[in-house]
Amino acid sequence: AQTVTQSQPEMSVQEAETVTLSCTYDTSESDYYLFWYKQPPSRQMILVIRQEAYKQQNATENRFSVNFQKAAKSFSLKISDSQLGDAAMYFCAYRGTFGNEKLTFGTGTRLTIIP
């Protein structure tokens, strides 16, 4: 069974600085997707960034980028120029391409932005 581990329950960063959130996963599959979701106080699940396992190039979306290390099964999220609106719970998630296709989530990292 796939597992996703987020070892940082809480992180904080000064506004305009850069922060990296860690995520590791375990799978025996070769083809899969990895995601970072943001959950602000509104509780809505918002997709931040997506990575397809067969792509070696790291995904980027504006101030958000990932460091995808397939062999190490690591998928960290870097937020540059942190803004107050980035404060939220961040979830790393894995989705396989066979069987259930369920999204397996980590336990989340609560990010606080310090003004």
Added chain:
Amino acid sequence: EAQVTQNPRYLITVTGKKLTVTCSQNMNHEYMSWYRQDPGLGLRQIYYSMNVEVTDKGDVPEGYKVSRKEKRNFPLILESPSPNQTSLYFCASSPHRAGTGELFFGEGSRLTVL
């Protein structure tokens, strides 16, 4: 607007009183799923459906039922709710084995069982 709609958004009920949380999507997605979110545990899958009339258990199905009679709807049924089902519930949908792999989420339903 493409969306997944859940109702109710908030509900307080008592132990044993049957309730249904509705979920509807307007994106013609084959795959639909229910998750519950609890502090320190992330989101865990309750049930999923690959298509109409095809449903199966996820990781935490005990105490829940689902049905998929129409492609757009996937209601979650709690026949006899108990306090340990107090949680935040999300419905989600996506194309089946196609597209970007992204799961589209509803806005969540906060359920409290007294």
